[in-house]
Amino acid sequence: MPVSARERTRFRRTAERAGRARSRGIAVGAALLCAVALTAGCADKTDDASTIIRTTTNIAGAGVVGADRDTATACPLPSAPDAGPGTTRAVTHTAGVSQVPADPQRIVVLTSSALDAACALGLWERVAGAVTLEGDRPQPMYLGYGVLEVPSVGPIGQPDPARIAELKPDLILGDIAPAAGGYEALRAIAPTVLIGQGGSWQSDFTAYAAGMGRRDAAATALRDYLTEAHDLGPALNASQSQASVLRFTADTTQVQGSETFAAQVLADVGVQRPTAQRGQSYDITADELATKAEGDVVYVMFDGEQGEEHGKQVLRSTEFEELGAATDRRVFAVDDKIWHTTGLTAARAVLTDLRNSLNGYVTD
Template sequence: MPLSAFVRTRNRTASPRSGPARVARRVGMVAALCGAVVAAGCSTPADDSGSIVRTTTNIAGAGVVGLERDTAKACPLPSAPDAGSGSTRTVTHASGVSEVPADPQRIVVLTTSALDATCAVGLWERVVGAVTLDGSRPQPAYLGTGVLKIPGVGSAAQPDPAKIAELRPDLILGDIPTATASFEALRAIAPTVLVGAGNSWQAEFTALAAGLGRREAAGAVLDAYHTEAADAGMAMAAKQTQASLIRFTADTDQVQGSDSFAGQILGDMGVQRPQAQRGTSFNVTPDDFATKVEGDLIYVLLAGDEGKKHGAAVMRTDQWKDLGAAGDKRVFAVDDTVWHGNGLTAARALLTDLTGTLNGFVTD
């Protein structure tokens, strides 16, 4: 029996109010599944508490993922600068060529991906200024609480050069110039690296790490990520599950395809996608749900407060409730700053979310 079919059967019978007999029966079912997918390295748990996820907080029936995320080790200890001589390095980037410190000490970041990169190579405590997010929290929760103390320098769309200059950085790191902060204006303040937009997240991370003088460290953490993703996929028998991804903004319902950040991480782990979702991202309407949104399970991304409001309304419609994944209680609401993110630290957080939910279901 395919894993997707097994999971559907299990979800229809599992209940948070199960007595000992039903718990024993579920353990027996897990044992039976292990016999069917020995190649995936499955083993029978002593009890099923670690094999079935029960989320008790939900939005319109979707279990909320990541509320208890452990961020204590999200950012490692500082990595060593790349081998070489001299106090500076020449970095070629999308906006030109810059002579930057070999080991920067006072960094200003102009994008969340740049802040994520400083975290991934252990340099976030050297960040003296960062652009901020809209909403009540200036920085993504997945990066921990320490980043909340970093002074703001405006939004990503409108960084403030005056505030940046006050912080006396020795490196400014971002992606593209903006109307308020051109490359010329920024490099007049400090050496600046702008890596450009439209790169894959891994290419952007590598370019940001080069600006930080951490190419070697970036290569090491990327290799570790790929190993972690492959191992997690094997342990979860990821190839047996087709996961659907849909993102709600204030006024759009968009399937996240293979070009999306979340879609790429699912691919790295070996999670399959429904046939309709194996191309690039596209918008859908409720009439499309049955043919283009259905999956063994559905991950829902809610873009800010307005996306949450719109998504909750959609998930209360008959078209949504008719989906098999909704009926099986296999819809999970995930952190948009992680799943629609761009960076190595976000990718690792997303892997954690996947391993905690791919074979799980939502309880009332």
Template sequence: MPVSAPVRTRNRTASDCLQVARNCTASFRYGTAWNRAVRHRGTAVALLCAALLVAGCSQNDDASSIVRTTTNIAGAGVVGLDRDTSQACPLPSAPDPSNGKTRTVTHAAGTSEVPADPQRVVVLSTSALDATCAVGLWERVVGAVPIDGPRPQPMYLGYGVLKIPAVGSAAQPDLGQIAALHPDLIIGDTSAGASGFTALQAIAPTVLADSASGWQTEFTTLAAGLGRRGAAVTALENYRAEARETGNVLAASQSQASAVRFTADQMQVQGSNSFAGQVLADVGVQRPTAQRGTSFDVTDKDLIKVEGDIIYVIFAGESGERYGRTVLRGDAWKDLGAATDKRVFAVDDTVWHGDGLTAARALLADLRGSLNGFVTD
């Protein structure tokens, strides 16, 4: 089953090292677009996994040692290939106290009378699936809308979620499929309610969060629908403490990090209103002067706006990666200081452009493995 702690790079046990090897193999077997380029190089896979074991299992790993990535995209070192998803979700949390079998929850679409401790949950957004993971209830999910890409659900949530039946798409959930699963609760966000809150409510009590309210508020609303408001408060407190500790250990305030996302034909700086921007702020990472506002698009002609001490690049699917590669291989990009210093890192779109507590904690792990690092391969 998926709980929540990345494989640490310091003082690993033998079992930890074995898990790294397994994760490395899994990354190449089930990996995203950025590692497909090396998928058919069998000997390279073996050498890369061996390098992970040697670099990651030393007895006295120095926290300030340079990061060694396993592969790269157009010069950008890939982060997160050895992510340990075996502990992505905690054990089930206890329900909030209740005077009966139901409770009233106020949410973005209205008010719903939901089970005090739901047992069969359908989720209509990745943020909702992330929330069930964060409070330990992902195994109660009987149906979920899939995401685009090679896997129906984000890799950072682990492999167990892949077995959850699909119920249409995020843009158009299938009401018939949902009803056939006999859920006692439906949760999602307002953008996932295309079929209409009334229609969903006719199948089962429904709670929809406001996706524009900020990920922490959205998580709290979804957790309340699951009867875990108390667990959500505790989980958020733990996350904030972890973010502060991460910032202190990394001396995060000494770095100006740029975050740029590529779609099929656009390049967008992830500003203060983005998920990545909010988590970076929680850690205390500084942003370049040009990036201290909300998100904005940039072009090849104004690439100076993406400059930073370190640049994180995010590719939205295969089309985003194709466009991103053309930019990263251009002379204007190569002239950036971060590119010259080999401090450009490619990160997982489902994590850095995510929307939930589990994704936020995965992003913290990515920062711990890269903020003070350099690309060496």
């Protein structure tokens, strides 16, 4: 079994646990309840309402984590450029070597992870253009409302060189060359850094930071993140919990394996995974939920509207409702654009989600 008998007993909904809930409910429930109880005084009066993302607090029995995510401080103040002489730096990347500005002022980003990196280094206001996502929001909302005003250079994966040129950037950041014109078209517009694909999220962040002339700032930011993650683990007694992580698309239920961003952040905190989820990602059927999806706590994410519709069907199925985590009301829905992306800002958001849910249960 993926979860020990001791741990399963620990999270049963007994009267004893219900009593404990009254004393610790605020720690987990506040983020879930404030969205529907603002008139009762949940909101901090100092919050800027425009920085808070509001959503439903329950999806098919799964408590929504981050219902009132405050994004006011998601992007810190601008970091300092690396020390050194001259106004340009040589940066080696997958497409070659580029002479980039030591302190770029107008940056075009061709991936969400590059936008996340600019945010994490305090440079998001220098982003002159960005590719946009599918759906009703052009950019990830966890980065704050300001990024919604960044001009579009086309959909993700299909940036338009003509739009990029109109924005007159002094730096272009991406992972691979777009089909339209390739790397040559980009570097004819501005110095371009392409970091490639397949690296860890931390190495990607470091590569983007090098392109922006912020190697030192990136090293400090990563060190601070790891310190926070390592401190959070003991505070949550994380090593005593096995967290199952599932992602729903329009027609699949996928176990998120060790190679995924979410799994890597969980590992940084010291959260354990069920035995069946300690390898690579894979799809499962309804009949496999009992053996492949069980955990002390189950985190679920949805790939768009169709993924949510499929996910709701699974969450309401008899097979899922028979899981111990479902019986104990320890199933939490997390933001797919945070848990299924890459980036330091997103990693910090996952830490916040874990702080508000790992030792809790759904209260509504």
